[in-house]
Amino acid sequence: LHHGGHFSWTMEALHLGCPSLRTHPSFSLKPKHTNVAFLKTHKTASTTMQNLLFRFAEHHNLTVALPVQACGHQFCYPRTFSTHLVHPHTLPPNVVTSHMRFNHAEMQRLMPNDTIYVTILREPGSMFESLFSYYNQYCQSFKRVPNGSLEAFLDEPWRYYRPDENDSMYARNTLTFDLGGDKDHPEADVAAYARAFVAKTERVFSLVMIAEYFDESLILLRHLLSWDLEDMLYVKLNMRTSGSKHSLSPGLPAKIRVWNNLDARLYDHFNTSLWHQLAALGPACVARELRLLRRAQEKLVRGCFGGGLPQLRSAAQIKNKELRPWQPSAKVDIVGYDLPTNTNATQPGRMAHELCLKLIMPEVQYTRVLLRSQSLRYRRSYPLRSPQPQQPIRSVLSRRQHVGMQPMHRQAPPPGPGPALSPTATPRPPGTQSRATRVGLRSPGPQRKTP
Numbered sequence: 001l002h003h004g005g006h007f008s009w010t011m012e013a014l015h016l017g018c019p020s021l022r023t024h025p026s027f028s029l030k031p032k033h034t035n036v037a038f039l040k041t042h043k044t045a046s047t048t049m050q051n052l053l054f055r056f057a058e059h060h061n062l063t064v065a066l067p068v069q070a071c072g073h074q075f076c077y078p079r080t081f082s083t084h085l086v087h088p089h090t091l092p093p094n095v096v097t098s099h100m101r102f103n104h105a106e107m108q109r110l111m112p113n114d115t116i117y118v119t120i121l122r123e124p125g126s127m128f129e130s131l132f133s134y135y136n137q138y139c140q141s142f143k144r145v146p147n148g149s150l151e152a153f154l155d156e157p158w159r160y161y162r163p164d165e166n167d168s169m170y171a172r173n174t175l176t177f178d179l180g181g182d183k184d185h186p187e188a189d190v191a192a193y194a195r196a197f198v199a200k201t202e203r204v205f206s207l208v209m210i211a212e213y214f215d216e217s218l219i220l221l222r223h224l225l226s227w228d229l230e231d232m233l234y235v236k237l238n239m240r241t242s243g244s245k246h247s248l249s250p251g252l253p254a255k256i257r258v259w260n261n262l263d264a265r266l267y268d269h270f271n272t273s274l275w276h277q278l279a280a281l282g283p284a285c286v287a288r289e290l291r292l293l294r295r296a297q298e299k300l301v302r303g304c305f306g307g308g309l310p311q312l313r314s315a316a317q318i319k320n321k322e323l324r325p326w327q328p329s330a331k332v333d334i335v336g337y338d339l340p341t342n343t344n345a346t347q348p349g350r351m352a353h354e355l356c357l358k359l360i361m362p363e364v365q366y367t368r369v370l371l372r373s374q375s376l377r378y379r380r381s382y383p384l385r386s387p388q389p390q391q392p393i394r395s396v397l398s399r400r401q402h403v404g405m406q407p408m409h410r411q412a413p414p415p416g417p418g419p420a421l422s423p424t425a426t427p428r429p430p431g432t433q434s435r436a437t438r439v440g441l442r443s444p445g446p447q448r449k450t451p
């Protein structure tokens with residue numbers, strides 16, 4: 001997959017008249033941009049995107065900033081991101097992509113100066129329906145609603161919604177919140193606030209992808225980062241079964257937009273700007289790249305699964321535990337995939353099997369695998385350090401906070417003891433407290449997969 005792809009892909013694209021390739025004939029020689037911060041927003045196809053970035057990072061031997069174990073697989077969301085939430089074995093990073101509440105200043109301290117910032121948004125109607133279904137057992141605003149009715153919630157949202165309680169960020173303007181904004185900005189000057197917030201987001205993020213146009217967004221991303229076609233391949237992750245989805249009755253999408261007014265403005269703005277960027281690339285170029293991308297995708301899927309995509313399965317049906325996606329509650333089915341048992345035999349070697357496995361590996365497991373491999377690499381590069389007993393989390397944090405005031409990307413990995421925070425811990429079931437919670441590191445809400 002990774003042999004000769006860049007050349008043939010670039011030659012094909014050259015025939016398309018893609019402007020960036022015409023004006024930069026040396027495109028194929030341009031090095032890939034490898035410092036990327038992807039803000040993983042909620043329910044926006046961000047897990048599919050994260051998986052693509054994890055695979056890219058592994059393939060190119062890059063470092064991915066991952067959360068300290070006390071944060072789980074995300075940077076202690078919904079706390080605002082801070083560099084002391086980054087695992088020391090994952091420094092200095094090239095890529096960051098785990099869930100966080102965005103904080104530009106802290107990201108600048110963490111990431112190299114030439115980092116390209118990317119995020120993804122989704123149409124508010126389908127996004128809110130997904131949030132409402134996924135978090136119906138966690139988010140109090142949703143739990144209060146009789147019969148779990150989305151219609152009832154949207155008829156009188158203020159009856160059920162409490163802006164300051166745990167998990168309220170899933171119930172209103174979730175995108176704005178994830179981007180670091182004020183989800184409950186007062187109505188009086190909300191239009192001015194929205195304009196300023198959109199402008200600020202545009203200044204920081206070089207590309208805002210749109211979930212409905214995922215492949216088109218990937219093409220823009222490919223051009224932005226000078227990546228290869230092979231780097232953009234994916235299979236969809238973290239989908240609900242059709243039985244877990246509710247179609248929106250007429251009138252609901254409009255109510256959702258009013259309730260999530262800041263997110264709706266963000267979406268409208270960046271959806272328009274996505275199409276401007278695609279127009280600048282040229283419709284013929286985009287159409288051809290889409291065809292090439294999808295053709296390559298089919299080839300990959302055939303290679304991995306011996307035909308089309310394997311049948312989607314609910315978590316309980318998936319034999320390999322490493323491939324079971326996290327389930328938010330008994331009421332929602334998140335589907336995943338199983339690798340055919342004969343994959344090893346049909347592939348030329350272990351690398352291919354590994355690639356197929358990673359392609360469908362859910363977020364929680366992949367984060368754990370990556371932390372383990374990066375910790376190993378870290379220890380190998382400092383072989384003289386002797387193993388130390390586990391330190392209390394508070395002292396680890398104070399050491400890292402002490403390291404604190406420097407930009408982290410300019411530092412060597414901090415010397416000293418081995419991991420105080422084991423990379424092998426499993427995610428905690430909802431509602432249970434970790435030791436870190438008791439020392440005050442964790443977020444206010446219960447520890448679980450996506451929140």
Ligand SMILES: Nc1ncnc2c1ncn2[C@@H]1O[C@H](COP(=O)(O)OS(=O)(=O)O)[C@@H](OP(=O)(O)O)[C@H]1O
Binds near residue numbers: 043045130238
């Ligand atoms: N490639 C692509 N294109 C469009 N949509 C996609 C794609 N991949 C995943 N999905 C859909 O994204 C939803 C899951 O989003 P996230 O992975 O961001 O969710 S999470 O917050 O990390 O749990 C989830 O939506 P719902 O099924 O409506 O819940 C997925 O079906």
